Amino acid sequence: MVETLMGTARSAFQQYAELALQDRKNLLYAIADELEAQRATVVGQAMAETNLTEVRLNGELSRTIFQLKSYGDAAASGEWLDASIDTADPQRTPPKPKLHKTSVPVGPVLVFGASNFPFAYSTAGGDTASALAAGCVVIVKAHPAHVQTSVLVANAIGKALDKQGLPQGIFQHVTTDDRPTVNSIITHKHLKAIGFTGSFFGGKAIWELANSRPEPIPVFAEMSSINPVFIFPKKMEAESEQLANTLAASITLGAGQFCTNPGLIIVQNGAGVDHFLEILGQKTGATAPVNMLHQGIADHFNANRNLVLAQANVELVAENNDGQTLHDIPTIAKTTGKAFLQNPNLATEVFGSFSLVVVCENAAEMLDIATGMQGQLTSTLMVMEEEMNAHRALVQEIIAHCGRVVFNGVPTGVEVCKAMQHGGPWPSTTAAYSTSVGADAIKRFARPVSYQNFPNALLPLELQDENPLGIYRTVNNVLTKAPLA
Amino acid sequence: MVETLMGTARSAFQQYAELALQDRKNLLYAIADELEAQRATVVGQAMAETNLTEVRLNGELSRTIFQLKSYGDAAASGEWLDASIDTADPQRTPPKPKLHKTSVPVGPVLVFGASNFPFAYSTAGGDTASALAAGCVVIVKAHPAHVQTSVLVANAIGKALDKQGLPQGIFQHVTTDDRPTVNSIITHKHLKAIGFTGSFFGGKAIWELANSRPEPIPVFAEMSSINPVFIFPKKMEAESEQLANTLAASITLGAGQFCTNPGLIIVQNGAGVDHFLEILGQKTGATAPVNMLHQGIADHFNANRNLVLAQANVELVAENNDGQTLHDIPTIAKTTGKAFLQNPNLATEVFGSFSLVVVCENAAEMLDIATGMQGQLTSTLMVMEEEMNAHRALVQEIIAHCGRVVFNGVPTGVEVCKAMQHGGPWPSTTAAYSTSVGADAIKRFARPVSYQNFPNALLPLELQDENPLGIYRTVNNVLTKAPLA
Numbered sequence: 001m002v003e004t005l006m007g008t009a010r011s012a013f014q015q016y017a018e019l020a021l022q023d024r025k026n027l028l029y030a031i032a033d034e035l036e037a038q039r040a041t042v043v044g045q046a047m048a049e050t051n052l053t054e055v056r057l058n059g060e061l062s063r064t065i066f067q068l069k070s071y072g073d074a075a076a077s078g079e080w081l082d083a084s085i086d087t088a089d090p091q092r093t094p095p096k097p098k099l100h101k102t103s104v105p106v107g108p109v110l111v112f113g114a115s116n117f118p119f120a121y122s123t124a125g126g127d128t129a130s131a132l133a134a135g136c137v138v139i140v141k142a143h144p145a146h147v148q149t150s151v152l153v154a155n156a157i158g159k160a161l162d163k164q165g166l167p168q169g170i171f172q173h174v175t176t177d178d179r180p181t182v183n184s185i186i187t188h189k190h191l192k193a194i195g196f197t198g199s200f201f202g203g204k205a206i207w208e209l210a211n212s213r214p215e216p217i218p219v220f221a222e223m224s225s226i227n228p229v230f231i232f233p234k235k236m237e238a239e240s241e242q243l244a245n246t247l248a249a250s251i252t253l254g255a256g257q258f259c260t261n262p263g264l265i266i267v268q269n270g271a272g273v274d275h276f277l278e279i280l281g282q283k284t285g286a287t288a289p290v291n292m293l294h295q296g297i298a299d300h301f302n303a304n305r306n307l308v309l310a311q312a313n314v315e316l317v318a319e320n321n322d323g324q325t326l327h328d329i330p331t332i333a334k335t336t337g338k339a340f341l342q343n344p345n346l347a348t349e350v351f352g353s354f355s356l357v358v359v360c361e362n363a364a365e366m367l368d369i370a371t372g373m374q375g376q377l378t379s380t381l382m383v384m385e386e387e388m389n390a391h392r393a394l395v396q397e398i399i400a401h402c403g404r405v406v407f408n409g410v411p412t413g414v415e416v417c418k419a420m421q422h423g424g425p426w427p428s429t430t431a432a433y434s435t436s437v438g439a440d441a442i443k444r445f446a447r448p449v450s451y452q453n454f455p456n457a458l459l460p461l462e463l464q465d466e467n468p469l470g471i472y473r474t475v476n477n478v479l480t481k482a483p484l485a
Numbered sequence: 486m487v488e489t490l491m492g493t494a495r496s497a498f499q500q501y502a503e504l505a506l507q508d509r510k511n512l513l514y515a516i517a518d519e520l521e522a523q524r525a526t527v528v529g530q531a532m533a534e535t536n537l538t539e540v541r542l543n544g545e546l547s548r549t550i551f552q553l554k555s556y557g558d559a560a561a562s563g564e565w566l567d568a569s570i571d572t573a574d575p576q577r578t579p580p581k582p583k584l585h586k587t588s589v590p591v592g593p594v595l596v597f598g599a600s601n602f603p604f605a606y607s608t609a610g611g612d613t614a615s616a617l618a619a620g621c622v623v624i625v626k627a628h629p630a631h632v633q634t635s636v637l638v639a640n641a642i643g644k645a646l647d648k649q650g651l652p653q654g655i656f657q658h659v660t661t662d663d664r665p666t667v668n669s670i671i672t673h674k675h676l677k678a679i680g681f682t683g684s685f686f687g688g689k690a691i692w693e694l695a696n697s698r699p700e701p702i703p704v705f706a707e708m709s710s711i712n713p714v715f716i717f718p719k720k721m722e723a724e725s726e727q728l729a730n731t732l733a734a735s736i737t738l739g740a741g742q743f744c745t746n747p748g749l750i751i752v753q754n755g756a757g758v759d760h761f762l763e764i765l766g767q768k769t770g771a772t773a774p775v776n777m778l779h780q781g782i783a784d785h786f787n788a789n790r791n792l793v794l795a796q797a798n799v800e801l802v803a804e805n806n807d808g809q810t811l812h813d814i815p816t817i818a819k820t821t822g823k824a825f826l827q828n829p830n831l832a833t834e835v836f837g838s839f840s841l842v843v844v845c846e847n848a849a850e851m852l853d854i855a856t857g858m859q860g861q862l863t864s865t866l867m868v869m870e871e872e873m874n875a876h877r878a879l880v881q882e883i884i885a886h887c888g889r890v891v892f893n894g895v896p897t898g899v900e901v902c903k904a905m906q907h908g909g910p911w912p913s914t915t916a917a918y919s920t921s922v923g924a925d926a927i928k929r930f931a932r933p934v935s936y937q938n939f940p941n942a943l944l945p946l947e948l949q950d951e952n953p954l955g956i957y958r959t960v961n962n963v964l965t966k967a968p969l970a
Contacts, residue, residue, distance in 0.1 A: 421935035
């Protein structure tokens with residue numbers, strides 16, 4: 001079965017990789033249109049499988065449709081190719097050849113569906129859309145928590161391929177959970193990259209297996225993040241109540257089931273801290289528990305919540321526990337900076353509506369925590385502008401450990417746009433140099449190739465003298481849209 | 486010793502990362518000037534240590550000086566930052582925040598000197614120059630084959646740092662060959678990336694160790710390439726003698742001690758092949774053996790040459806063996822397409838003046854070889870323009886397995902320019918998405934970071950509204966130099 005799957009992927013890739021950028025865009029738009037046409041059906045199925053609300057799922061499907069179109073637009077623009085040209089210098093000793101560089105799709109890509117985003121990070125989600133935009137063919141491994149939703153979305157993609165007159169092999173769908181079968185896809189020689197969104201242990205296992213291949217391949221895994229929020233002293237003094245309200249809403253949003261959920265809040269002991277903790281506890285504790293995505297997620301939430309609460313010097317501030325095992329338990333706990341620095345268990349990701357407030361004795365302790373922080377998708381500064389210069393080293397350390405730094409806002413909410421960086425140092429991802437959201441996500445599935453001394457007509461369109469795509473190119477170190485003379 | 490080294494690197498990084506782009510350029514130019522001032526001394530030392538000629542070493546030093554300046558120019562231009570801005574949309578539901586993205590240096594970088602390029606890929610070579618350009622501090626591990634040359638170059642860098650008023654910790658030099666010590670640098674938590682040029686086994690061991698860290702870090706290792714040359718039938722028929730002359734010169738250049746040496750020539754049986762082999766053998770066999778870099782390299786050359794020659798269905802075409810153990814042995818061997826497809830030993834890299842000609846029975850065999858080819862730094866097409874369309878699948882496969890494809894030229898000679906791609910799929914490198922030569926090499930040592938909702942004055946210069954650096958930025962998906970209104 002895997003041989004057939006990969007053989008199909010390979011021959012579809014040979015055809016799809018040659019497709020014009022505009023045709024890739026057309027495919028992505030066709031998938032988006034197909035999903036829109038089937039909105040009621042796919043949302044209904046996802047409601048049945050995931051415990052997510054109709055409002056949330058409709059919003060997520062709209063986001064998914066927007067993503068497909070925006071990666072289509074980005075693909076067609078050709079800017080992501082980073083096309084560059086250095087012209088020849090036959091007079092030089094030795095003569096300088098002409099060189100053209102662009103990006104080529106790497107080959108078949110395996111995408112793992114995510115449990116918490118049945119649309120936006122699953123079957124037709126960001127990884128699939130950006131791989132198709134790059135010119136790669138895709139094999140999706142459905143997440144077991146919403147297989148039937150995945151089947152419906154896969155069928156919609158199949159229909160879009162049909163309508164575009166493209167082979168079905170461009171997108172293939174796998175529903176098995178048989179580990180050896182999945183592993184034999186990961187290790188198959190035709191596979192050239194992997195996209196994953198999920199747990200640290202899942203991502204790391206895939207990354208290790210991919211690295212053990214005779215030809216290791218890149219794994220773009222988004223895995224684990226506790227998204228620290230640093231509240232600076234003057235900000236705390238001035239706005240403790242507002243900060244508590246803002247953060248409580250972010251912590252409990254969607255039962256906390258977001259990779260950007262703020263699971264750690266670092267404050268410095270001083271004016272406002274007691275009031276902040278009081279209000280944060282009140283608001284969070286007053287949030288009604290809701291069904292989590294599935295029992296496995298709820299069990300993990302509970303286990304990790306209990307692990308953190310059981311540590312020495314951890315105090316429960318507030319919780320709302322209604323005893324229903326599928327429900328989350330909105331929770332605030334607190335500890336000291338000293339305890340946090342000594343006990344790595346306190347940095348455990350509790351995936352759900354939980355946040356640990358770390359109360360530091362002084363600025364030095366806060367700096368030590370920032371310095372020792374593991375890699376994060378996001379970090380947040382709650383700060384008065386005039387405080388920034390006095391804490392230059394702290395700000396530098398915070399930025400050194402994350403992919404996105406938020407100024408007086410909340411980390412939840414991940415814009416799909418060019419300037420978005422969704423990816424940070426290990427263990428938040430396996431690939432800190434790339435993003436899984438925004439136009440640059442396409443670059444994960446293409447690699448640069450130089451063409452030396454090629455005749456103009458044999459070059460890819462984006463490199464030809466006339467600049468037929470009308471894109472910006474770096475010509476002799478200068479960005480320009482001008483054709484070559 | 487390693488704790489002190491890494492502590493020094495870390496504190497120097499905190500200072501250096503804040504330096505203006507123009508000041509990084511000034512440092513790179515100062516190092517270039519220092520090397521120019523000490524040219525006679527460092528070239529003399531390298532002659533004593535490496536068996537390379539004065540002409541070659543002077544050329545290589547000039548290239549190194551050019552690289553330092555060109556990475557300085559590229560750093561100062563700011564284009565490599567890929568600065569992008571998406572403006573806010575407060576009217577949207579939910580409101581869209583403003584996002585700014587740029588690249589930040591990753592931290593201290595370890596660079597391993599290469600045996601075959603004492604200047605250009607060693608102490609002040611491409612990895613060091615591009616890491617400094619990115620804002621990283623560098624620790625160089627000297628190659629044991631030219632330690633004293635490395636010391637002289639390191640001192641020149643130290644002098645340049647002094648002249649620029651910068652801390653010595655920005656560049657540190659390590660000469661030890663004690664494996665545990667080197668390993669403890671690789672695994673030190675402050676280290677954030679590694680550059681390596683050398684053997685497959687060396688590169689792979691470093692990559693594995695770096696991946697075994699609690700926080701794995703990227704290893705940019707250039708390791709192994711046999712740089713296949715595909716000669717298409719009509720080209721062979723028309724130009725067999727010229728092809729033989731051109732390739733013989735490339736195969737024996739510098740005793741074949743280049744990563745881009747053409748070690749494999751794939752031809753299709755037919756008109757011109759016998760004459761090609763005859764001339765290629767004559768010219769290569771008439772090339773005088775010369776001293777190789779050091780005895781270890783000569784021993785490896787011999788061992789791998791003998792390994793290939795000892796395989797079934799391999800025939801010696803010509804050699805020039807003068808029996809001196811430090812000399813290379815210019816060699817041409819030949820085999821059949823069928824034998825090559827069945828025996829992976831025939832794809833062994835013989836680092837030196839050796840090339841294996843594979844004579845295929847037909848076009849299908851040539852395609853099979855291209856399809857099964859391991860990743861390469863370069864592949865070369867010797868082809869008539871009018872032949873290209875008839876061999877579309879073959880050309881596609883060739884490109885799929887290399888970083889640079891050469892049209893009717895030789896792969897030796899690696900231009901330092903933006904459109905150069907020096908890096909291909911495994912095992913030619915560990916990082917096919919990056920290049921170790923040309924301005925894009927800087928990107929290996931920086932990662933993207935997004936700033937959400939930051940006040941203008943607190944953003945890095947390249948992201949501020951006024952565009953103080955005057956660079957191109959992607960603003961709401963459009964490349965522009967215009968300041969923000």
